[in-house]
Amino acid sequence: xxxxxxxxxxxxxxxxxxxxxxxxxxxxxxxxxxxxxxxxxxxxxxxxxxxxxxxxxxxxxxxxxxxxxxxxxxxxxxxxxxxxxxxxxxxxxxxxxxxxxxxxxxxxxxxxxxxxxxxxxxxxxxxxxxxxxxxxxxxxxxxxxxxxxxxxxxxxxxxxxxxxxxxxxxxxxxxxxxxxxxxxxxxxxxxxxxxxxxxxxxxxxxxxxxxxxxxxxxxxxxxxxxxxxxxxxxxxx
Amino acid sequence: xxxxxxxxxxxxxxxxxxxxxxxxxxxxxxxxxxxxxxxxxxxxxxxxxxxxxxxxxxxxxxxxxxxxxxxxxxxxxxxxxxxxxxxxxxxxxxxxxxxxxxxxxxxxxxxxxxxxxxxxxxxxxxxxxxxxxxxxxxxxxxxxxxxxxxxxxxxxxxxxxxxxxxxxxxxxxxxxxxxxxxxxxxxxxxxxxxxxxxxxxxxxxxxxxxxxxxxxxxxxxxxxxxxxxxxxxxxxxxxxxxxxxxxxxxxxxxxxxxxxxxxxxxxxxxxxxxxxxxxxxxxxxxxxxxxxxxxxxxxxxxxxxxxxxxxxxxxxxxxxxxxxxxxxxxxxxxxxxxxxxxxxxxxxxxxxxxxxxxxxxxxxxxxxxxxxxxxxxxxxxxxxxxxxxxx
Numbered sequence: 001x002x003x004x005x006x007x008x009x010x011x012x013x014x015x016x017x018x019x020x021x022x023x024x025x026x027x028x029x030x031x032x033x034x035x036x037x038x039x040x041x042x043x044x045x046x047x048x049x050x051x052x053x054x055x056x057x058x059x060x061x062x063x064x065x066x067x068x069x070x071x072x073x074x075x076x077x078x079x080x081x082x083x084x085x086x087x088x089x090x091x092x093x094x095x096x097x098x099x100x101x102x103x104x105x106x107x108x109x110x111x112x113x114x115x116x117x118x119x120x121x122x123x124x125x126x127x128x129x130x131x132x133x134x135x136x137x138x139x140x141x142x143x144x145x146x147x148x149x150x151x152x153x154x155x156x157x158x159x160x161x162x163x164x165x166x167x168x169x170x171x172x173x174x175x176x177x178x179x180x181x182x183x184x185x186x187x188x189x190x191x192x193x194x195x196x197x198x199x200x201x202x203x204x205x206x207x208x209x210x211x212x213x214x215x216x217x218x219x220x221x222x223x224x225x226x227x228x229x230x231x232x233x234x235x236x237x
Numbered sequence: 238x239x240x241x242x243x244x245x246x247x248x249x250x251x252x253x254x255x256x257x258x259x260x261x262x263x264x265x266x267x268x269x270x271x272x273x274x275x276x277x278x279x280x281x282x283x284x285x286x287x288x289x290x291x292x293x294x295x296x297x298x299x300x301x302x303x304x305x306x307x308x309x310x311x312x313x314x315x316x317x318x319x320x321x322x323x324x325x326x327x328x329x330x331x332x333x334x335x336x337x338x339x340x341x342x343x344x345x346x347x348x349x350x351x352x353x354x355x356x357x358x359x360x361x362x363x364x365x366x367x368x369x370x371x372x373x374x375x376x377x378x379x380x381x382x383x384x385x386x387x388x389x390x391x392x393x394x395x396x397x398x399x400x401x402x403x404x405x406x407x408x409x410x411x412x413x414x415x416x417x418x419x420x421x422x423x424x425x426x427x428x429x430x431x432x433x434x435x436x437x438x439x440x441x442x443x444x445x446x447x448x449x450x451x452x453x454x455x456x457x458x459x460x461x462x463x464x465x466x467x468x469x470x471x472x473x474x475x476x477x478x479x480x481x482x483x484x485x486x487x488x489x490x491x492x493x494x495x496x497x498x499x500x501x502x503x504x505x506x507x508x509x510x511x512x513x514x515x516x517x518x519x520x521x522x523x524x525x526x527x528x529x530x531x532x533x534x535x536x537x538x539x540x541x542x543x544x545x546x547x548x549x550x551x552x553x554x555x556x557x558x559x560x561x562x563x564x565x566x567x568x569x570x571x572x573x574x575x576x577x578x579x580x581x582x583x584x585x586x587x588x589x590x591x592x593x594x595x596x597x598x599x600x601x602x603x604x605x606x607x608x609x610x611x612x613x614x615x616x617x618x619x620x621x622x623x624x625x626x627x628x
Contacts, residue, residue: 044521046519051420051421051422051423052422052423053422053423053424092519168422169419169420169422170422170424171419171422171424171427172342172416172419173424174315174387174390176318176319183318184318184319184320184321185318186315186316186318186387189356191340191358191360191361193294193413193463193465193469193470194416194417194463194470194516195417195419196417196419196420196519197420199419218319219424220319221427222313222352222354222390222392223311223313223325223390223392225319226424226425228423228424
């Protein structure tokens with residue numbers, strides 16, 4: 001009826017659509033592989049020497065989820081920058097490594113696609129030795145902060161369910177974990193003959209994670225004890 | 238008629254090909270089976286492994302147990318959390334009993350100090366059909382200790398006032414000598430109890446022999462290597478349990494002893510059936526074994542018979558020729574001997590023949606067999622009248 005009005009309507013619609021698209025992108029967040037440092041998995045690779053007691057923090061790992069090629073990582077609000085993903089076996093024989101860059105949107109758990117399949121879901125690597133005890137997943141930020149990650153691409157999990165599995169390199173000694181002011185809990189030693197990257201893991205229910213995320217690790221080598229503290233970023237948004 | 242012949246020709250060719258292929262397959266199968274058998278570990282093979290090491294791990298096998306009398310020291314219950322009472326107990330005499338389902342790690346970090354960490358391994362225990370009720374037990378000063386679900390730590394008391402400085406302990410089961418140097422983890426730096434030096438000797442009892450021979454060169458162990466008495470280091474995939482490919486109930490235990498050295502470290506002497514495995518620092522595992530072929534090649538009896546048959550096959554043509562010529566010679570000689578025998582007198586032979594073939598009453602007279610017989614017969618019928626002729 002009114003050709004001018006119709007033109008305005010089109011512009012409005014186009015603007016709304018563009019805004020929606022931007023909003024959606026921002027809400028989903030967008031992390032893409034860093035060119036030249038895409039994720040890849042290797043067997044019997046030479047490992048770089050690292051110096052960290054807490055190797056990885058994974059939420060509720062399952063063998064089924066470990067077979068998937070999507071992982072999720074819990075990032076702080078407005079996180080922007082690089083993420084270094086590492087999948088590692090306790091004996092150091094298997095390693096997957098890659099870097100991603102981008103920024104966090106509205107979702108707390110950001111999905112990262114392992115492999116170079118782009119949007120297409122890549123097939124699971126047949127050589128990945130899935131095991132909730134001996135295969136860990138670590139995601140470090142650009143400043144070296146270790147973030148909580150989980151296997152699989154499910155959108156979200158209730159905050160107070162499940163438990164954190166903390167993979168620790170104890171240097172072949174007994175390890176105890178103390179969440180906040182709670183009692184020390186004995187961590188389990190792995191039964192593999194030659195652990196290289198880590199040799200124990202501690203299960204901490206999410207309900208027991210202190211608000212400030214601070215933990216204490218106690219290493220007991222026969223009759224000597226040593227202590228370390230570390231923090232887990234897991235805010236209740 | 239001609240088409241039938243044409244059809245039968247391809248049939249025969251097919252049969253020949255099938256037979257040839259079957260024969261070749263059979264021979265190849267026999268060769269593969271023979272080679273595979275020879276590559277298996279010899280039952281009579283033994284690996285003698287001696288090493289100086291900072292650590293040794295012992296896992297008793299099913300229905301096996303190891304008991305150690307240890308000098309005075311302190312014992313800690315590993316499940317007791319730091320800060321809680323009841324972790325440490327001192328004892329003048331400690332007896333440690335280990336069974337299937339337990340794992341003991343022995344180290345000697347300082348001179349005269351022996352440390353043992355004992356823990357439970359449910360997976361190891363599950364593999365044994367009988368199942369040990371208590372994988373480990375401690376007796377302190379004659380009285381039983383309380384059980385601990387995680388395990389125990391033991392450390393011999395430093396200073397030689399209350400116990401021997403150097404001790405020897407028997408070992409039996411699945412043994413691992415040495416360990417990997419762990420990566421740093423922001424803990425206080427300590428000397429890693431790695432393997433320092435050692436060697437592996439292969440010994441075998443050859444077939445049809447009672448002697449034991451040392452075969453091949455000794456395998457030198459590099460510093461930082463890991464020796465596994467049952468080659469279980471690499472049996473599973475990366476990160477999997479080491480014993481997942483090693484069935485503990487089917488294994489023969491490696492046996493031997495350890496001795497603490499005055500300067501620290503442990504001297505280990507053990508004997509394993511093999512195959513054992515050796516892993517150099519962060520390298521792949523390689524097997525050390527005495528294959529059946531070694532027991533075969535080292536046997537003098539087998540060598541002797543082998544040489545004999547080899548000679549036989551190598552000179553088969555010549556031997557056949559020699560046998561043939563010998564046979565011909567013997568035959569000729571025999572023929573000559575036969576020909577030299579003097580001929581029998583015709584008369585005696587003829588009369589005998591005549592008597593033998595004497596006509597039975599009523600029957601027809603026998604025909605003369607030869608000219609001589611006929612001659613004599615004729616003479617008998619018409620004897621020559623000598624007088625008449627002479628007249």
